[in-house]
Amino acid sequence: MPAETAVLEAAVGASGGRRSSHSGEMVSQALSRVNDSELIRAAQRGDRSAFEVLVRQYDQAVLRLALHLTGSEADARDVYQEAFLKAYRHIANFRFECSFYTWIYRIVTNLCLDHLRKKHTRREDPQTVVDSSGRETDVLDRISDDRAGANPERDLMRRELGAKIAQALTRLTPRERMVFELKHYQGLRLRTIGEMLNTTEETAKNTLFRATQKLRGVLAPMR
Secondary structure, eight states, X not given: OHHXXXXXXXXXXXXXXXXXXXXXXXXXXXXXXXXXXXXXHHHHTTOHHHHHXXXXXXXXXXXXXXHHHHSOHHHHHHHHHHHHHHHHHHGGGOOSSSOHHHHHHHHHHHHHHHHHHXXXXXXXXXXXXXXXXXXXXXXXXXXXXXXXXXXXXXXXXXXXXXXXXXXXXXXXXXXXXXXXHHXXXXXXXXXXXXXXXXXXXXXXHHHHHHHHHXXXXXXXXXX
């Protein structure tokens, strides 16, 4: 809808589409400084500017999550746009049974799951993304390593290990992979993951166990 698109474009334009340097529940803690409940209630009353503030507060985290889960910058931006449009359409149905952070992450993860199921298989190397110009780049190349003692040999070993793990991850089902990545790459708790995937903490735990067992079996020869 034009009105929805206008709201989203206004919010994204103000934020500049930046990516967050935070991940997992650290993002939730950082954003807790803003009273989301007041913004949500205002948005439910038709205050577009309130929803724009919500978008600006969460756009970096949402885009970063979508990029990691899809492995494609183009797909991530599609998910990002669709997630906030869906949130805008359904903001009136928000019942405050969870945080806005959990709610928008739930929307994103389910959109990514749908995306993965449609593709059937993911990229063999999800750390490779396609930028706006159509060129493939390595996500790791975008992350500077300023740690003390960082050196090319260590960086090479990190990349080789990352490539092996990435290839092993293709053996998992979309849901197993989603749970594994949300747990180990996003640092989320199993309870939160369960809420995002509309399931229980125990089910998320069992899914993570299956994923871990599969990965151990695949990576065992590489040790």
